Amino acid sequence: MGLKEDRVVPGREDRVAACMAYGGSACSIGGESKACLKNSERGFSQAGICQLLPTLGMLLTLPDIAVIIHGAIGCGSAGFGMNVSIRLHHLLRGNPNAKDSLWFSTNLDEADVVHGGEQRLEETILTVNERYKPKSIVVVQTCTPSIIGDDLVGVVEKVRPLVEANILYAHCEGFKTKVWATGYDVAFHAMIHGYIEKDKEGPPPRKAPWQPGQRPTVNVINLASVGKPDEEEIERLLNAIGIDVTIGPNFADREKVRQLTQADLTVSICPTHDDYLVDYLHTEYGIPFVLKDMPIGLENTRNWLLDIAGKFGLEKEALALIEAEEARARTAVERFLPVLKGIRVFLSAGEFRALVTGGLFQELGMEIVGVRSYHHDEFGTDFYGRLVNGQQGKDFPVDIANFQPFELVNLLQQVKPDLFAGHIWDNAWAARLGYPTITIFRIFDYYVGYRGFYEVAKKAARILRNHSFNANLSRNVTDAYRPEWYEQNAFKYIKSGLPEGLQSDTAAV
Amino acid sequence: MAGPIEQIRNVCALGALQSVVAIQRAIPIIHAGPGCGQKLWSGLSNGNGFQGASYVGGHAVPCSNATEKEVVFGGEDKLRETVENTLKVMDGDLFVVLTGCTSDIVGDDVGEVVRSFKNKGTPIVYVETGGFKGDNYFGHELLWEAIIEQFLEKSDRMEQGLVNVWSVIPYQDPYWTGTLHAIADLLRSIGLKPNIIYGPGEGVASVRKIPSAQFNLLISPWAGLKTVKRLEEKFGTPFFHYPALPIGATESGSFLRSVGSFAGIPVSRVEETIKREEERYYYYVERSADLLFETRFLPGHFVTIADSFYSLGLTRFLINDLGLIPEVQFVTEAVPEEFRPLVETEFARFDEGLVSPVHYGADGATVRDELAKHKFRERPLILGSSWDRVIARELKGYPLSVAMPVSDRLVLSRTYAGYDGALRLTEDIYSVILGSFQ
Ligand code: SF4
Numbered sequence: 001m002g003l004k005e006d007r008v009v010p011g012r013e014d015r016v017a018a019c020m021a022y023g024g025s026a027c028s029i030g031g032e033s034k035a036c037l038k039n040s041e042r043g044f045s046q047a048g049i050c051q052l053l054p055t056l057g058m059l060l061t062l063p064d065i066a067v068i069i070h071g072a073i074g075c076g077s078a079g080f081g082m083n084v085s086i087r088l089h090h091l092l093r094g095n096p097n098a099k100d101s102l103w104f105s106t107n108l109d110e111a112d113v114v115h116g117g118e119q120r121l122e123e124t125i126l127t128v129n130e131r132y133k134p135k136s137i138v139v140v141q142t143c144t145p146s147i148i149g150d151d152l153v154g155v156v157e158k159v160r161p162l163v164e165a166n167i168l169y170a171h172c173e174g175f176k177t178k179v180w181a182t183g184y185d186v187a188f189h190a191m192i193h194g195y196i197e198k199d200k201e202g203p204p205p206r207k208a209p210w211q212p213g214q215r216p217t218v219n220v221i222n223l224a225s226v227g228k229p230d231e232e233e234i235e236r237l238l239n240a241i242g243i244d245v246t247i248g249p250n251f252a253d254r255e256k257v258r259q260l261t262q263a264d265l266t267v268s269i270c271p272t273h274d275d276y277l278v279d280y281l282h283t284e285y286g287i288p289f290v291l292k293d294m295p296i297g298l299e300n301t302r303n304w305l306l307d308i309a310g311k312f313g314l315e316k317e318a319l320a321l322i323e324a325e326e327a328r329a330r331t332a333v334e335r336f337l338p339v340l341k342g343i344r345v346f347l348s349a350g351e352f353r354a355l356v357t358g359g360l361f362q363e364l365g366m367e368i369v370g371v372r373s374y375h376h377d378e379f380g381t382d383f384y385g386r387l388v389n390g391q392q393g394k395d396f397p398v399d400i401a402n403f404q405p406f407e408l409v410n411l412l413q414q415v416k417p418d419l420f421a422g423h424i425w426d427n428a429w430a431a432r433l434g435y436p437t438i439t440i441f442r443i444f445d446y447y448v449g450y451r452g453f454y455e456v457a458k459k460a461a462r463i464l465r466n467h468s469f470n471a472n473l474s475r476n477v478t479d480a481y482r483p484e485w486y487e488q489n490a491f492k493y494i495k496s497g498l499p500e501g502l503q504s505d506t507a508a509v
Numbered sequence: 510m511a512g513p514i515e516q517i518r519n520v521c522a523l524g525a526l527q528s529v530v531a532i533q534r535a536i537p538i539i540h541a542g543p544g545c546g547q548k549l550w551s552g553l554s555n556g557n558g559f560q561g562a563s564y565v566g567g568h569a570v571p572c573s574n575a576t577e578k579e580v581v582f583g584g585e586d587k588l589r590e591t592v593e594n595t596l597k598v599m600d601g602d603l604f605v606v607l608t609g610c611t612s613d614i615v616g617d618d619v620g621e622v623v624r625s626f627k628n629k630g631t632p633i634v635y636v637e638t639g640g641f642k643g644d645n646y647f648g649h650e651l652l653w654e655a656i657i658e659q660f661l662e663k664s665d666r667m668e669q670g671l672v673n674v675w676s677v678i679p680y681q682d683p684y685w686t687g688t689l690h691a692i693a694d695l696l697r698s699i700g701l702k703p704n705i706i707y708g709p710g711e712g713v714a715s716v717r718k719i720p721s722a723q724f725n726l727l728i729s730p731w732a733g734l735k736t737v738k739r740l741e742e743k744f745g746t747p748f749f750h751y752p753a754l755p756i757g758a759t760e761s762g763s764f765l766r767s768v769g770s771f772a773g774i775p776v777s778r779v780e781e782t783i784k785r786e787e788e789r790y791y792y793y794v795e796r797s798a799d800l801l802f803e804t805r806f807l808p809g810h811f812v813t814i815a816d817s818f819y820s821l822g823l824t825r826f827l828i829n830d831l832g833l834i835p836e837v838q839f840v841t842e843a844v845p846e847e848f849r850p851l852v853e854t855e856f857a858r859f860d861e862g863l864v865s866p867v868h869y870g871a872d873g874a875t876v877r878d879e880l881a882k883h884k885f886r887e888r889p890l891i892l893g894s895s896w897d898r899v900i901a902r903e904l905k906g907y908p909l910s911v912a913m914p915v916s917d918r919l920v921l922s923r924t925y926a927g928y929d930g931a932l933r934l935t936e937d938i939y940s941v942i943l944g945s946f947q
């Protein structure tokens with residue numbers, strides 16, 4: 001199993017035993033068995049997202065592409081909205097004239113479900129190539145054609161020699177995996193196959209390993225949720241200690257993606273996001289990697305920088321930079337500290353992001369009173385313990401949930417935080433209950449490194465000064481849950497993955 | 510046979526879930542893959558005027574989130590469990606199970622599951638809206654067929670003056686809330702009692718009232734005809750069909766006259782209302798004349814790229830009231846064959862010199878190819894979706910986003926319907942023109 005051999009990317013429940021349903025606490029999650037976590041599920045659930053979304057979120061960043069959603073028309077509905085957010089990214093990158101992606105749906109109907117949609121797909125790829133001549137064509141497989149047995153890879157390989165565009169294909173049927181973060185792997189798979197393995201020129205040759213004395217070049221794997229300001233901060237810090245940076249593969253073109261194979265080190269800014277690609281570059285190109293931390297908050301940024309510097313004997317330079325930057329950052333946030341001191345925060349986001357941001361808040365004198373993570377995998381395990389240690393052993397509830405706002409609102413009403421820091425589509429639920437909210441990421445703002453440390457502090461202090469919108473909202477809207485629901489355990493509908501008979505009550509808030 | 514579509518402007522049948530969200534305290538339950546709800550919501554709501562999740566939309570919608578297990582072994586058990594627990598957690602007055610492609614292909618017996626709850630007295634219906642069966646215009650009618658058959662009960666008494674209003678499709682039309690409100694105001698102005706099913710109001714109680722109405726009013730070129738006909742068959746309620754969304758004085762007046770005469774409202778009452786409305790309306794129109802005619806900021810010909818509700822409604826207003834000249838009209842939904850003649854007749858109701866070509870089922874490719882054939886001597890006015898801002902820019906046109914997807918505007922209560930709506934539209938059009946060089 002590996003990125004090069006996989007025709008279809010394995011679901012993360014199988015590849016990394018990821019867990020989608022858990023209710024417990026920061027102290028308990030580390031002690032759970034992996035198999036049990038992986039198999040737990042919900043007896044009641046609300047609409048989540050499927051892997052198609054993160055897959056497209058990444059592939060749409062590629063320049064000059066046409067996207068063909070193979071399926072019935074609905075699966076492509078997110079199209080325009082996604083175009084808009086990518087356009088925003090481009091604007092922030094000083095690229096106002098970037099072309100929108102071209103969007104197509106094969107629009108399978110009842111007759112196609114009976115007769116198969118392969119021919120329609122083939123014709124669509126050929127027509128799109130012929131009429132629009134995009135640099136790349138991204139073909140996306142959804143549930144319907146998958147269930148009726150359309151052979152996507154067969155069609156793509158048949159037409160590949162006939163079209164000039166690089167074809168990237170992505171199997172991202174929602175029903176195939178519960179862990180939508182699999183979509184990141186699917187997108188990496190598509191890019192690597194489309195631009196490296198199956199590229200007309202074939203894969204680039206291996207580069208000679210780094211020798212002491214050379215100025216190193218490292219890959220920094222970017223994320224669609226990390227904006228240009230954060231990329232700039234990362235580049236600034238690494239350049240300052242004598243390291244050159246190639247940022248990709250999001251927003252990269254074919255050449256830049258291929259260039260990733262020529263680095264001296266691959267650096268992840270979110271291990272949960274990147275491990276599949278990092279592993280490919282390591283296995284196929286022998287590129288070592290750093291895959292442990294996310295540079296959010298002072299301590300995490302310190303560890304992250306030192307890890308990278310250590311690979312090239314640059315620890316001294318790194319330490320000097322860290323000391324200077326930390327001192328500056330600490331002075332800069334001083335004026336916010338009185339407002340932030342003792343503020344109880346609830347975090348909600350992808351696991352890694354939520355946990356490292358928790359570290360940042362603790363450094364500002366705040367306390368973590370709850371975490372809701374979209375899924376759980378081993379990269380996060382240690383960080384729960386670290387957060388508990390960071391606040392004199394004070395434990396807090398943990399909810400592993402693919403959205404599921406019913407659990408979130410229940411938890412919030414029990415925990416009653418002073419501040420909620422959430423991902424898109426989370427903040428509004430918390431705001432309806434009257435809690436002050438800040439976004440845990442937004443592509444316009446700084447979150448990473450020292451700039452991020454300062455900006456997050458400033459943002460938190462700002463919302464605590466005036467959250468009248470949220471307060472008014474909570475006084476005037478009702479929510480869709482029965483009053484009894486708030487009296488129940490938030491984790492009531494989580495079924496542990498233990499075999500029948502061994503079920504224990506995992507819900508220990 | 511359908512073909513591939515470039516730049517979708519409507520969604521699949523399961524999109525009807527947003528029509529359920531639009532009824533206060535009605536709760537959709539999706540039986541589908543894990544991503545369908547989010548895709549449809551982000552297309553119809555968030556990506557379309559930022560309409561938000563509301564009471565129970567977005568990620569709050571109960572969903573069976575079908576996995577491989579449900580696809581291979583069937584999803585009935587999972588659905589049963591989801592419904593059972595929905596009733597314990599969610600607070601609603603009507604529950605609607607909607608299926609997606611996975612369930613419909615696998616062939617889950619959803620009816621059986623839902624009936625077992627219904628038999629215990631739960632207000633619940635189901636509708637099979639697998640996306641491959643059709644678009645959301647189709648799904649919306651399937652939804653109503655289901656509610657009529659499975660939920661509505663005959664009423665023993667007809668409430669004189671009560672009118673059920675059927676018109677634009679919630680969320681597909683980003684302006685639906687304001688539009689239904691404007692229609693309600695028009696009806697009230699001549700003494701009728703509108704029953705508005707969607708948006709702020711009585712919620713499921715308004716659904717229950719449907720069978721006791723004096724008549725059903727359908728304001729739509731074709732979508733909804735099935736529903737009102739079915740209501741007539743089942744409850745004997747007559748319907749009145751007005752094909753164009755009334756925008757501006759000409760259409761609003763004609764609408765009030767015809768609906769008034771159908772409802773048996775005295776002519777004098779209707780005429781008095783029209784006179785009062787027009788006096789007010791023309792007070793403002795008069796003020797606009799100086800800008801329109803003295804400063805010569807007139808757009809060139811206009812193009813509409815919207816569904817038939819808006820394509821027809823806007824065209825009527827722009828020709829009859831604003832005095833503009835049409836270039837070409839695009840109707841973005843696939844109007845079913847049986848209704849095509851009806852819609853075509855409505856588009857042909859202009860003086861000969863003012864009839865423009867109409868393209869049905871138009872997608873991005875149709876728009877691009879067709880507009881490439883036209884020569885615009887002056888900057889055209891392009892009323893379309895946010896997709897069309899790109900071509901509008903290429904043609905140096907004046908774009909105004911009026912149809913899904915609308916991503917460049919926040920839409921709350923704005924509407925273009927009725928008298929005030931037309932004033933809003935005039936303001937918006939000229940704000941685009943004036944803003945284009947400042
Ligand atoms: S779950 Fe399947 S059918 Fe639903 S949106 Fe995702 S890919 Fe499409």
Ligand code: SF4
Pocket residue numbers: 071072073074075076143144521522523541542544545546548549608609610611638639640641
């Ligand atoms: S087309 Fe089918 S699979 Fe896709 S969103 Fe609609 S119902 Fe779901």
